[in-house]
Every structure is written in C-alpha cells, then in structure tokens.
Amino acid sequence: MSCVLKSGETPHETMGRLFCVLGKSGSGKDTVFRALVQERALGLRPVVGYTTRPHREFETEGVEYHFRSEAEFAALREAGKIIEERSYRTMHGVWRYATVDDGSIDFSAGSYLTIATPEALGGLRARFGPAAVVPLYLEVEDGLRLRRMIRRESRREAPDYPEVCRRFLADEQDFAREVLRQQGVTASISNRRLRDCLAQIAGIIRQAGFAEIPRG
Numbered sequence: 614m615s616c617v618l619k620s621g622e623t624p625h626e627t628m629g630r631l632f633c634v635l636g637k638s639g640s641g642k643d644t645v646f647r648a649l650v651q652e653r654a655l656g657l658r659p660v661v662g663y664t665t666r667p668h669r670e671f672e673t674e675g676v677e678y679h680f681r682s683e684a685e686f687a688a689l690r691e692a693g694k695i696i697e698e699r700s701y702r703t704m705h706g707v708w709r710y711a712t713v714d715d716g717s718i719d720f721s722a723g724s725y726l727t728i729a730t731p732e733a734l735g736g737l738r739a740r741f742g743p744a745a746v747v748p749l750y751l752e753v754e755d756g757l758r759l760r761r762m763i764r765r766e767s768r769r770e771a772p773d774y775p776e777v778c779r780r781f782l783a784d785e786q787d788f789a790r791e792v793l794r795q796q797g798v799t800a801s802i803s804n805r806r807l808r809d810c811l812a813q814i815a816g817i818i819r820q821a822g823f824a825e826i827p828r829g
C-alpha cells in the first residue's frame with residue numbers, strides 16, 4: 614500500500630480518501646456500494662474485503678469478497694497483512710472479515726470505497742490517518758429494514774432466517790449511539806429512497822474526495 618506525499622503537503626490537500634459505507638444489516642450497504650462504484654464520474658475504486666464466510670450463490674471471488682479459509686486468514690495475520698479484522702459468532706460458527714494490505718490502495722491515484730463497520734473505522738484510521746477515512750453511515754427505519762432483510766433472504770436458494778434475526782439483534786449493540794459517537798460517526802444518510810441516498814453521498818464524495826482537489 615503506498616501513500617505518496619510530497620514535502621509540505623498534507624494528506625487533506627493532496628490525497629484521495631477511503632469512503633466507508635457502513636450501516637446495520639439490510640440498510641443497503643452492498644446496493645449502495647455497487648451503485649457508487651458503477652458511477653464512473655465519481656472515480657471510486659473498490660476495496661474488496663476478505664472473509665472466511667462461505668460464499669453465497671451469485672457471489673464471485675474477488676468481486677464481493679476475497680473468500681479465504683481460516684488457515685489463509687491466519688497466514689495473512691502472521692504476515693502482518695491485516696489492517697483491521699472483525700469476527701462474529703454467527704449461527705454457523707465464527708465468520709471473519711478483514712481489510713488486507715494487498716497493495717490495492719494508492720491514495721496518490723485517487724479515492725476508494727469499502728464496506729466497513731464502526732469498529733473497523735478505528736483500524737482504518739490508525740493505518741491511513743483520520744483525514745483519509747470518511748464514514749458514510751446509512752440508516753433505514755427498523756421496520757422497513759427488517760422487511761427488506763426478510764424479502765432478500767426469501768429470494769435466496771436456502772433462506773437463513775435465524776442468521777437474519779441474529780444480525781438484526783446484534784446490530785442493536787454494534788451500532789449503538791455511543792459506539793457510533795466514539796467512532797466519530799455523527800451524521801447519517803437515509804436509504805429510504807435509493808436515488809436520494811446516492812445523490813446525497815455523491816455530494817459528500819465530491820466535496821471531500823480526490824476529484825475536487827484543485828491542482829497546480
């Protein structure tokens with residue numbers, strides 16, 4: 614991973630950003646992530662996370678995630694390649710997720726987009742500096758979000774409703790107001806309507822991101 618700074622320049626003036634989509638399960642992180650990456654004008658490069666979770670139908674290695682075994686995760690850890698890691702006791706055992714130093718981030722080249730959690734923000738800031746990490750916290754009213762989660766699950770080959778319930782309940786603690794405050798997440802973006810949500814995020818990105826930084 615390289616962060617190229619010329620003498621006298623601060624990260625704020627010269628570098629791209631790491632925009633982090635976060636939100637409770639079903640808040641639309643994957644949907645928003647895909648739409649933002651496809652929006653070429655924003656110039657965002659995707660940072661693909663690593664996970665030990667088994668891959669779901671329609672997921673492709675290297676697109677949604679890099680799918681790795683426990684042993685491969687341990688090897689990455691051992692090699693000091695893991696920037697931040699979270700693990701969850703799911704209905705199917707422990708699943709791990711991580712951002713890995715695999716050489717894919719170069720802030721001198723532009724801005725990046727990833728999916729994160731409140732706890733992940735700390736590790737990302739420690740690695741890239743607080744100014745580089747911009748949280749985009751999605752919010753959807755609980756009832757609507759749960760309906761979206763259940764509808765999405767019902768379309769899967771083997772719906773896993775217990776895991777849906779676990780995530781819904783776990784998120785209450787993981788995204789508690791105090792946790793968000795500690796991680797400096799003070800603003801939220803409504804994803805009731807996707808179009809409005811994307812427009813608001815595009816505004817934030819244009820204001821904070823690499824594309825808007827005056828040159829010369």
Ligand SMILES: Nc1ncnc2c1ncn2[C@@H]1O[C@H](COP(=O)(O)OP(=O)(O)OP(=O)(O)O)[C@@H](O)[C@H]1O
Pocket residue numbers: 636637638639640641642643644645761762764765780804805806807808
């Ligand atoms: N603004 C929206 N309006 C209607 N449906 C939406 C909207 N945003 C997302 N959805 C739908 O809601 C469901 C959940 O969205 P998505 O999978 O993107 O959430 P997520 O936050 O990535 O969830 P998880 O953390 O559980 O993976 C999907 O079926 C998606 O198509």
Ligand SMILES: Nc1nc2c(ncn2[C@@H]2O[C@H](COP(=O)(O)O)[C@@H](O)[C@H]2O)c(=O)[nH]1
Pocket residue numbers: 666699701710728729730779780783784787788
């Ligand atoms: N706060 C929590 N985040 C969780 C939990 N289980 C998974 N996750 C995070 O969600 C996203 C997406 O996961 P996916 O398996 O649907 O692709 C990922 O960033 C995980 O870190 C949890 O129990 N609590």
